[in-house]
Amino acid sequence: MVATSPVPDDNRLGRLxxxxxxxxxxxxxxxxxxIDPVLNARVHRAAAxxxxxxxxxxxxxxxxxxxxxxxxDPLVTSAAVLQQAMEGLDLGEAVVSAPERVWVIPTLYGGTxxxxxxxxxxxxxxxxxxxxxxxxxxxxxxxxxGFLPGFAYLGVLPPELELPRLATPRVRVPPGSVAIAxxxxxxxxxxxxxxWRLIGNTPLRFFDHAAAPPxxxxxxxxxxxxxxxxxxxxxxxxxVARGDYRPEQEAGR
Amino acid sequence: MSARLLVTQPxxxxxxxxxxxxxxxxYGVPVCGALDGVALRLANALxxxxxxxxxxxxxxxxxxxxxxxxxxxxxxxxxEAAIEVTREGETRSYPxxxxxxxxxxxxxxxxxxxxxxxxxxxxxxxxxxxxVLGSRATDLKGGFGGLDGRALKAxxxxxxxxxxxxxPCLELPRPPSLAFDGVLRVVLGPQDDSFTxxxxxxxxxxxxxxxREADRMGIRLDGAPLAFRAGADITSDGIATGAIQxxxxxxxxxxxxxxxxxxxxxxxxxxxSADLPRAGRxxxxxxxxxxxxxxGEAEEARRALEREVVSxxxxxxxxxxxxxxxxxxxxxxxxxxxVVTACDPE
Numbered sequence: 001m002v003a004t005s006p007v008p009d010d011n012r013l014g015r016l017x018x019x020x021x022x023x024x025x026x027x028x029x030x031x032x033x034x035i036d037p038v039l040n041a042r043v044h045r046a047a048a049x050x051x052x053x054x055x056x057x058x059x060x061x062x063x064x065x066x067x068x069x070x071x072x073d074p075l076v077t078s079a080a081v082l083q084q085a086m087e088g089l090d091l092g093e094a095v096v097s098a099p100e101r102v103w104v105i106p107t108l109y110g111g112t113x114x115x116x117x118x119x120x121x122x123x124x125x126x127x128x129x130x131x132x133x134x135x136x137x138x139x140x141x142x143x144x145x146g147f148l149p150g151f152a153y154l155g156v157l158p159p160e161l162e163l164p165r166l167a168t169p170r171v172r173v174p175p176g177s178v179a180i181a182x183x184x185x186x187x188x189x190x191x192x193x194x195x196w197r198l199i200g201n202t203p204l205r206f207f208d209h210a211a212a213p214p215x216x217x218x219x220x221x222x223x224x225x226x227x228x229x230x231x232x233x234x235x236x237x238x239x240v241a242r243g244d245y246r247p248e249q250e251a252g253r
Numbered sequence: 254m255s256a257r258l259l260v261t262q263p264x265x266x267x268x269x270x271x272x273x274x275x276x277x278x279x280y281g282v283p284v285c286g287a288l289d290g291v292a293l294r295l296a297n298a299l300x301x302x303x304x305x306x307x308x309x310x311x312x313x314x315x316x317x318x319x320x321x322x323x324x325x326x327x328x329x330x331x332x333e334a335a336i337e338v339t340r341e342g343e344t345r346s347y348p349x350x351x352x353x354x355x356x357x358x359x360x361x362x363x364x365x366x367x368x369x370x371x372x373x374x375x376x377x378x379x380x381x382x383x384x385v386l387g388s389r390a391t392d393l394k395g396g397f398g399g400l401d402g403r404a405l406k407a408x409x410x411x412x413x414x415x416x417x418x419x420x421p422c423l424e425l426p427r428p429p430s431l432a433f434d435g436v437l438r439v440v441l442g443p444q445d446d447s448f449t450x451x452x453x454x455x456x457x458x459x460x461x462x463x464x465r466e467a468d469r470m471g472i473r474l475d476g477a478p479l480a481f482r483a484g485a486d487i488t489s490d491g492i493a494t495g496a497i498q499x500x501x502x503x504x505x506x507x508x509x510x511x512x513x514x515x516x517x518x519x520x521x522x523x524x525x526s527a528d529l530p531r532a533g534r535x536x537x538x539x540x541x542x543x544x545x546x547x548x549g550e551a552e553e554a555r556r557a558l559e560r561e562v563v564s565x566x567x568x569x570x571x572x573x574x575x576x577x578x579x580x581x582x583x584x585x586x587x588x589x590x591x592v593v594t595a596c597d598p599e
Contacts, residue, residue: 020443023523024551026493028443034488047279062278062491064515069491071275074526074552075559144489146281146515149395153489190396207280209385209397215280 013046014087019079022069027079029086030067035155035183037096039066040143044219049089055082063219064144065153099141099222104248105187105202106228106236107136107178113201113233114178116166120197123163132227134158135199140185142221150189150207152217157183169195176201178225185225200225203237204247216247224250255381255415256323256357258316263406264363266312266469269380269399270373270510272305274388278514284494285390285398286510288371288469288533291562292331295425296375298566299328299352301418306379307389309405311372313536315363316405320355325376326418328352329363331534332372332431337362351424351572352377368431369534370467378414393469393511421571429565435460437507437532439497439522439543440551444487447519448499452479456521456543461505463539469511472535478503479521489517495524495532497543507532525551527558 009015013029020028029046032039043063050061050070057077062069072082109132110117121128140154147153157180165181170193173179177188179196188194189206202225206216217223226248228236239245260267272293273286287293287310294304302308309316315334329336329349336347340359347353349372355361366372382389382399391399400409445453461476485501492498496508498518507524509532524532525546535541546554 021440021523021548022443022491022493022520023440023495023525024548024555025495025526026491026523027548028490030443030490060276060278062514064490065488067490069493071278071493074555078552079548144515145279146489146491147513149277149281149283149392151281190394192394207395209282209395213280214277214282214386 011091011093012087013049013089013091016042016091017046019083020067021079024074024079026069026071027083028067028069032066035065035143037141038094041094041096041220042091043068045091045094046089049091050086053085053089055085058082062146064146099139099220102139102222102224102250103217104250105178105204105223105225106232106248107200107202107225108228108230108233109135109178109200114199116197117199120161120163120180120199124160126160131161131199134161135180135185136225136227138224140223142217142219142223143184145215145217145219148189148192149209150205150215152186152206152215152223154185154223155183157185163197165195166197169193173198174201176203178202201233203233203240204245205240222250255378256325256413257321258318258325258376258411258413259321260316260318260405260407260409260411261360262317262362263404263409264311264314264316267316267405268310268391268393269307269382269411270310270390271307271388273510274386274390274392274398277386278491281514282386282395283392283511283514285392285469286388287373288510289331289369289373289530291429291530291558292369292371292373293375294562295350295565296328296330296373297379298569299330299350299423299425300326300375300377301352301420301423302375302377302379306375307382307399308373308375308380309411311363311366311374313370314365315372315374317360317362318411319360320357321410322357324354324356325413326352326354326422327361327374327376329372329374330425330428332366332369334366334372335364337364350428352422354422370536371533376413377418378416381412381414423569424572425565426568426570429561431534433531433535433539433541435541436544437528437541438525438546438551438554440525440548441522441545442520443490444519445521447481447483447485447487448521449480449482452481452503453521455479456505457545460540460542463535463537463541465537467535467537469509471506471508471512472532474505474507476504479505481519485518487517487519489515492516492520493523495526495529496520497522497524509533525554527551527554
């Protein structure tokens, strides 16, 4: 052991997070509250460290914005045993680096593809083109995957686009809908009920249960939306249906 | 050629389920799987299968189907039900909690379930559908797993894994009681601190009723609304099966097998895993109270349930001839004519 850190305990999981009870088959490791890239980086780092530690009885972990849900089998282990083993895990310095890859999502904005664009423009006091320019002009990061297979919470939105969720969620949101709510944007990968505001549509597919991993995105990826005209949207939709569309990437860093 | 079930009446929601799809929740893939995991294991044991073999979960009313391509061995667990087997105009009725050999060409009708809203019909060999991300469970929302990611419909041919079951039909001599004592045990948290003292007191001190909004994702409860300190919204975090989330209405929702992987409502408590099969059986109108226990006690309750399941499976015995006679008398009123012997090797 070559412990050279001046304050060696500072990056230990037990110092950075607290354990919360989630029944007898899971517990949460909570690093704080709110949406923050440093907290999120710690969550993903903790997931990686716990995977490496290969503690018996852990069935899977689910990272979210500021906490990691650890699922375990109480017939093999217990929350107390696992938490004791995890407290000392060294999470290192939380580093938020530029994404290694950046996906580019061609998006048809407004019209029937984005039925809430006009209302978003009204509510924000921006012209619809300005809403599109701001939404498409921001580099987002994949904070969390979840809610639906292939859904990713992408953040953060420019503050001038922040709006609450719809008061009455839609019963059916079409697949590919590009949506915003509060500080997040995302794409509904399949038809689903939903309360986010729909500003556009992309023909891309984000989930393939036969692929490994099954999602296009990985946590920490960068994502940028690119305005596409109706003709290009239709052409990409056909290519996706044929199975010969390769999603665009920008060079990451 | 292996046997198939040609579905003539699918029932309200019959889906292919196993013990669930773990390991992909980080990708947003819910666990799914049987609402009553104990029923799945017992049905599979009765049919001579591995515990995780794919079976049919029936809600409220079971399906009707014709057996094609070879005989099958069936067993229902998790609810009381009459299983009517008709062959060449002769109908015979069998109860749950035992295996039944059904010859090729016979039709099977499973009536209304009693004692639970979610029974499991296992077929010896298991339902033959491809595994997706390590499981054969149906993900209704994602549209994959099971039979094309959906519930059964009339005209479906459900394939059964080939192989002839060996040995006599088994029965469970003392089926577990389905009576609900009205209590679900919970561990408080992870966001119990989002609620006022009065809110927590109402949650643990008053009765709730299962509303009509109850499905595989969760059951919405009617009763005293729970007061928040600040509000229902939290920064979205991971959800465990059994989590009790409370949206702005203040009325709790117990999340079941098909729940989403992350969510943004405060979760006041989590139903302990030993009580999840009971939660899965609940029907609209059922009254219940929540009782708080510690994590250690909940883990011990789960181990106790496991010992009980293991001992139930160890207690399986060949169907007694006496039981056949009793049944013939019991169901005589239902007989059109004659008797199809349960375990004929035909």
